[in-house]
Amino acid sequence: MSSPIEALETPMLLLDAPRMRGNVSRMASRIAALGPVLRPHVKTAKCVEVALAMTGGRPGPITVSTLREADEFVQAGFRDIVYAVGIAPNKLPHVARLLEQGVDLTVILDSVEAARQVAGFMAGRPRTLSVLIEIDTDGHRGGVEPNDPVLLEIADILRAPGVRLRGVLTHAGASYECRDPQALRAVAEQERAGAVGAARRLRAAGHEAPVVSVGSTPTALSATDLGGVTEVRAGVYVFFDLVMAGVGVCQPEDIAISVLTSVIGHQRARGWTLCDAGWMALSRDRGTASQAVDQGYGLVCDLQGRVLRDYTVVAANQEHGTIAHRSGDPARLLDLPVGTMLRILPNHACATAAQHASYQVVDDGLCLAGRWTRFSGW
């Protein structure tokens, strides 16, 4: 039974299912054409229904950002999981519990120290833990540089029993700072070449290293050659967001999640329309602040989802959002009655979705097709 979204209490997170399916299909066909396996990152959605949409309807290879995600997706039947955050020793007992459930879990690390900790912990255990060495291809976060001698030192430690070096993994976080297709293609190639080069060094030193894992939504949508890459990780494409629109890999009309909100008042002299979506519903993410178009705390749409291009949430308190015209001109107040419902497109889908416990799924304009549960925590 479907019911109209006007019956919801605000604020509430909406998921536009047709848009999500379009985004999923765009990425799937692109990666299929380039060759590697797609291993979607499920940290954006943290939702079984969404992950299944990303893996073609049945459990497939996925990437997670927390062991809690691994636990939840294992419950839902997923078995092939890369945990793509450098492993901390206090998480190894949790990792061991997942292995004992028969999960094909891979962890990543980027130091001799962590390799020794992992090898030491796994020694004498019945299951073998797969490990990828994290490669730094853009100076953005963690990882070993492709030509750093420490790469081979780490690999040698991982010849120990209980662990198996499967290859390398990199994430071109710098792609989020790109602003044009040429720069994106260059970062994508740098990501590919760095990871493939590191894997070649490992193989030349006698390691198998069958896996070359790269990925980010911007590079996955910009790469023209993925030669040598075996898998691509990307996640935010499932919903897209205003940061991705600013990077240039989607349009606001592709964004599949939004926060439903109500007008609760006005400060006419200041040109402000107050709504009940504050940072608790939108998140504090200001990822568009450093882009060409600053979208404040989010871009305003009407109830039907039509973008009101010149209205953004210019300020946010915990449960209050302040909507104003980009010009700041009070005469251009968004003059809608108290109670009018609007949708706010998110700067960063991962951050906004994380503020909510479920998605209200909209399948046909204003009709609700169901409610999908999200999980959170560690």
Next chain:
Amino acid sequence: MSSPIEALETPMLLLDAPRMRGNVSRMASRIAALGPVLRPHVKTAKCVEVALAMTGGRPGPITVSTLREADEFVQAGFRDIVYAVGIAPNKLPHVARLLEQGVDLTVILDSVEAARQVAGFMAGRPRTLSVLIEIDTDGHRGGVEPNDPVLLEIADILRAPGVRLRGVLTHAGASYECRDPQALRAVAEQERAGAVGAARRLRAAGHEAPVVSVGSTPTALSATDLGGVTEVRAGVYVFFDLVMAGVGVCQPEDIAISVLTSVIGHQRARGWTLCDAGWMALSRDRGTASQAVDQGYGLVCDLQGRVLRDYTVVAANQEHGTIAHRSGDPARLLDLPVGTMLRILPNHACATAAQHASYQVVDDGLCLAGRWTRFSGW
């Protein structure tokens, strides 16, 4: 049974119970000395155990920012609740359900339009809804200016059956932008005088208006006279945070919550220590960015909670935090082994706590005294 915090999996939210009790007692004795009732805002903690600590051990008057908070605290025995966000019409059925449970619920509004909606909805219902008119005393958010003629128009609409005008409410949000005690005292007096003045106007026009509700943590801790004020709302004082330290109303050593994290790697050439507390664990709040001391995404402490004054989380990805020295000098890398546990003090306690489902309560240095559940959502 207590167990050491070193046994926890990171990231995890810690609550230092002795610090919390000290903060609660400081505010309680201050407001008691000034005269009004303290009606703590429970939106920071969203936790029954913490709210009970704030109300002296048994349910007392509280302020909430969502009807979900009202639902949860009603379950825990609280009955006298102010919902301090301008009411939206889609929430009125929820409000009515709370009234039917015997809850003494008060809503706020600041327009003729909203007053008509509320009066129209309540007409003919068995219970009476209490209403406060929101007053704007600092141009910060919503509310009617104390001398605006609309104040009396709204009050006249609220003479209708089913509703009862109980007075006025204001929040001096501008106090968060203060940087010295003199400015804080001035904002506190402006908040008091504006609210008291609005209530006087209502009374002069024949309305009872017994309630004059003011509040924010900085003004509550700075006011020297609360003449005419009947109740004070404040919330973040229960934990305090780096923004409040920047405003000058606490020290970092008073902050009662922190995020426990582990070192997961280093980028020595850049002076970076990577940890597993990213923005998912810390929140995206950057409230100290506009203060004299920018604390990044949080201030680093050792496992025992001793502040490492010159180390902050300078960047955050979803599950990665980058710790560096304030100088940016790579030679001053925080050189701790992978696996070392640290605590990160939050910029904004409300935002950081909201990223977690519970508090691990630390009562005596490194011992865990229990786990308190938080709730979230609307």
